[in-house]
Amino acid sequence: MSSDSNPARYWLLKSEPDVFSIDDLKRKQREGWDGVRNYQARNSLRDEMRPGDLVIFYHSSCAQPAAVGLARVDSEAQPDPTQFDPASDYHDPKSSPEDPRWWLRQIAYVHRFEQPVTLQAMKQWEDDLDFPLLRRGNRLSVMPVPAAAARRILRDAGLKPDQWMSS
DNA sequence: GCCAACGTTGGC
DNA sequence: GCCAACGTTGGC
Numbered sequence: 001m002s003s004d005s006n007p008a009r010y011w012l013l014k015s016e017p018d019v020f021s022i023d024d025l026k027r028k029q030r031e032g033w034d035g036v037r038n039y040q041a042r043n044s045l046r047d048e049m050r051p052g053d054l055v056i057f058y059h060s061s062c063a064q065p066a067a068v069g070l071a072r073v074d075s076e077a078q079p080d081p082t083q084f085d086p087a088s089d090y091h092d093p094k095s096s097p098e099d100p101r102w103w104l105r106q107i108a109y110v111h112r113f114e115q116p117v118t119l120q121a122m123k124q125w126e127d128d129l130d131f132p133l134l135r136r137g138n139r140l141s142v143m144p145v146p147a148a149a150a151r152r153i154l155r156d157a158g159l160k161p162d163q164w165m166s167s
Numbered sequence: 168g169c170c171a172a173c174g175t176t177g178g179c
Numbered sequence: 180g181c182c183a184a185c186g187t188t189g190g191c
Contacts, residue, residue, distance in 0.1 A: 014189090038174075061189050119190080137172040139188050169191085176185080 009053045010150035011044065011073070012133060013107070014060040014141040022057050022069040025109045033142075034080045034104045035090045041142035046077045046103040048144070055107060056145055056153055058133070059116075066116035067153050075106035113157040121156065 013033060015021065025031055036042055055071040079100035082090035095101035119133070128134040131149040145153075154163075 016189095040174095065190070137188095139173060141188085171190095172188085174185105174187080176183105178183095179181085 007147070009048070009050070010056065010145040010147060011049060011053060012056045012058050012067070012143050012145050013071070014058045016061045017059045017068075018062070021059065022112050025057065025069070025071060025107070026112055028109075030074060030106055030108045032078070032080075032104050033107050034082045036080070036104070036142060037090065037092070037102060038139075038141065041140055042102060044142045044144065045105055049073045049077075049105055051075060054110070054150065056150065060141075064116070065119040067113065067122075067157065068116045069112040070110040070154075070159075072108045072110050073105050074108035077103045077105060080104040111159070111163070113159075115156070115158045117153045117156045122153075125152065 020031070033045070036045055051073050053073040055073060056067045057069040057071050059066055059068050079097070080090070080102040082088040083092040083095045083100065083102045084097060085091055086093075090102075092101060122131070122134060125134075129149040129152065130146050132138050132140060132143045133145075
């Protein structure tokens with residue numbers, strides 16, 4: 001729940017569907033979003049997200065890059081345990097449990113779009129709405145989504161307002 | 168598979 | 180602190 005003066009924010013999380021898709025999240029219902037190893041994305045995860053914020057789930061590096069569903073931030077920041085695991089691809093020997101470098105959030109499934117909103121379609125918007133995804137060369141895997149862009153995506157995905165507003 | 172864009176690393 | 184080299188991302 002959020003007050004008018006402190007509205008929920010919107011985020012976009014990229015995932016390669018061959019690795020972890022919206023259907024995987026739907027099946028598991030909740031997932032620790034681990035493996036983020038970029039400082040800007042880390043700062044969003046650790047410092048800026050709040051439980052209850054909505055997440056646009058985006059499929060990248062695939063035949064049809066697109067926003068494919070909705071999720072919700074479902075925890076405070078937690079140290080990403082993969083950074084301490086020498087067997088993990090995400091192991092970071094320079095990090096320590098006393099001063100973790102990488103953080104994650106639990107993400108809860110909300111909805112799988114019946115109509116994905118493709119990157120191609122978003123690029124045809126008459127205005128990029130200051131959406132970082134549409135900026136040239138963008139590589140962030142965790143990014144804020146301006147409210148106007150989030151509304152546009154949800155509308156184009158065929159959702160009505162009462163299907164996504166938190167209650 | 169190509170390659171533009173960007174982040175990180177490390178020598179100096 | 181600069182910056183060239185290198186690695187990664189991700190659309191195409």
